[in-house]
Amino acid sequence: MPEKPTTLSLQSEEPREPRRGGRTAKVALAALLLVLIAAQGFLGYEILRRTDALERQVAGLSARMDQAEAVSRQSLDRAVAAEVSATGAAQARQQAEAQATLAREEAVTARVQTASALEVAAQAQVEADRIRKQAEAEVNRLEEALGQVAETRRTALGLVMNLGSEYLKFDFDKAELRAGDRELLSRIAGILATSQDYTVSVNGHTDDVGTAEYNQKLSERRAQAVCDYLVKAGLPSGILSVTGHGKSRPLVPSTSEEARAKNRRVELGIVNTRILYGRPGETKAPSSP
Numbered sequence: 001m002p003e004k005p006t007t008l009s010l011q012s013e014e015p016r017e018p019r020r021g022g023r024t025a026k027v028a029l030a031a032l033l034l035v036l037i038a039a040q041g042f043l044g045y046e047i048l049r050r051t052d053a054l055e056r057q058v059a060g061l062s063a064r065m066d067q068a069e070a071v072s073r074q075s076l077d078r079a080v081a082a083e084v085s086a087t088g089a090a091q092a093r094q095q096a097e098a099q100a101t102l103a104r105e106e107a108v109t110a111r112v113q114t115a116s117a118l119e120v121a122a123q124a125q126v127e128a129d130r131i132r133k134q135a136e137a138e139v140n141r142l143e144e145a146l147g148q149v150a151e152t153r154r155t156a157l158g159l160v161m162n163l164g165s166e167y168l169k170f171d172f173d174k175a176e177l178r179a180g181d182r183e184l185l186s187r188i189a190g191i192l193a194t195s196q197d198y199t200v201s202v203n204g205h206t207d208d209v210g211t212a213e214y215n216q217k218l219s220e221r222r223a224q225a226v227c228d229y230l231v232k233a234g235l236p237s238g239i240l241s242v243t244g245h246g247k248s249r250p251l252v253p254s255t256s257e258e259a260r261a262k263n264r265r266v267e268l269g270i271v272n273t274r275i276l277y278g279r280p281g282e283t284k285a286p287s288s289p
Contacts, residue, residue, distance in 0.1 A: 135274035138195055142270065145191045149184065158198075158271035161188070162251070168226070170264045172209075175221035182229055188268070189233035200235070201269040202227045204244045205251070207260035212246055220244030226266045 146152045151162040168181045204223030206215040223242045231237045252259035
């Protein structure tokens with residue numbers, strides 16, 4: 001019985017050593033945990049710092065990439081614009097070259113046509129000169145032949161035959177042709193029938209006695225009487241024209257009987273159309289000489 005307390009005291013004193021060791025372990029463990037936490041915090045801070053730096057680097061790279069992409073787009077746009085401009089310039093150059101070629105061809109054609117036209121004009125001038133010389137010779141022949149029949153003078157438009165009191169003897173207030181007048185007109189028609197390319201204007205005149213209206217009609221009747229007889233004598237009616245001038249163009253401005261007799265007349269205007277117009281076959285009658 002007395003040995004039980006000793007046993008109890010021994011048992012009560014043995015656990016104390018393990019408790020100190022457990023606290024030490026706990027402290028070490030806590031310290032280790034603190035070290036681990038501190039290390040983890042430092043490591044996390046370092047990771048955050050590096051992550052932030054990386055993000056800044058990435059942001060900078062992204063900005064530079066965006067800038068590079070913008071520059072690349074601008075360069076591409078400029079390249080496309082330059083290509084379009086170059087294409088337009090090439091097309092414009094091709095068009096200009098084509099137009100220049102066409103202009104040269106047209107210039108050559110124009111020179112050829114001009115040379116041909118000049119040659120034709122020269123030939124036409126030679127022919128016109130030949131025709132005019134022939135016509136002049138014919139007018140000279142007619143002037144000489146008609147001058148032997150009645151008073152004939154030459155004007156800028158042609159020949160003028162004055163058939164006045166010495167030739168056509170119109171009585172006062174009359175328009176009838178007498179036998180001598182018809183013979184005279186037959187000779188004139190015979191001379192004109194041998195010529196070509198001419199027109200004849202028959203112009204009637206009166207003296208100053210009577211009204212202008214009455215003398216106008218009288219001059220027309222006298223001119224028509226001469227025209228009708230020339231046609232009857234063989235001249236083509238298409239080359240004849242009739243005009244009455246009344247008392248407006250006196251041959252001798254006087255009121256004497258001698259002057260009035262000379263003013264009662266018919267004039268024949270004879271025009272060679274080759275001389276007047278320069279082209280054969282054109283027979284438009286001009287106004288009276």
